[in-house]
């Protein structure tokens with residue numbers, strides 16, 4: 001190991017060992033500077049396929065490609081020193097067969113340097129997750145609201161309410177039995193988030209699944225308030241960066257129009 005080799009303190013195994021301990025802190029990141037910030041605060045940094053909607057303006061995650069995930073995965077890895085980096089498998093890159101999933105998961109790990117992949121689905125993905133894990137690919141599961149299935153689910157609705165809870169619980173059990181080291185629970189009633197967390201031996205990472213999960217994840221742009229007009233119920237804004245940015249841009253525009261910028265401080269003189 002050279003002096004410049006990053007020391008990665010978190011691994012899939014150490015995340016698994018955090019079950020029932022101090023909650024796991026997780027955020028998404030898509031670029032190097034944001035990954036540096038997230039790395040300082042988080043246990044897990046996820047290169048989510050939300051990148052398609054957040055950075056590329058796509059209407060859903062369905063248009064995200066392997067090339068996009070690899071590009072952003074590489075950028076994020078350049079900013080990470082200690083957190084575990086997980087890269088999302090995009091829609092269409094793993095559903096066809098376990099062999100297709102392995103081909104693309106191994107590419108994601110090899111080309112980005114990340115330590116694990118995340119994929120959506122429960123019972124129907126059990127065989128695929130087991131296939132990947134048996135071949136050296138650590139997998140984080142993702143059940144409940146699975147955004148890649150938005151067209152089947154009929155929107156971004158809360159899952160697992162009332163009699164639907166059993167289906168989601170079966171998905172959770174399938175992901176654990178397949179060998180995943182952790183599982184994201186998205187948009188579930190708090191009581192179901194708690195039940196699944198108590199039932200599983202792997203850490204649950206909630207996003208809109210209540211406070212009882214073993215960890216929490218948010219899309220970083222949401223919690224930083226980078227979208228002035230988008231605030232789902234499960235997002236807490238820890239900053240209002242869209243407002244701050246709009247004010248800064250308006251001040252810059254005024255300065256330029258009034259020739260107040262650049263002033264002497266920001267201009268070059270002749271060489272003495």
Ligand code: KIV
Nearest residue numbers: 028048049050184217
């Ligand atoms: O793509 C993503 O950002 C995610 C998180 C919301 C869990 O899957």
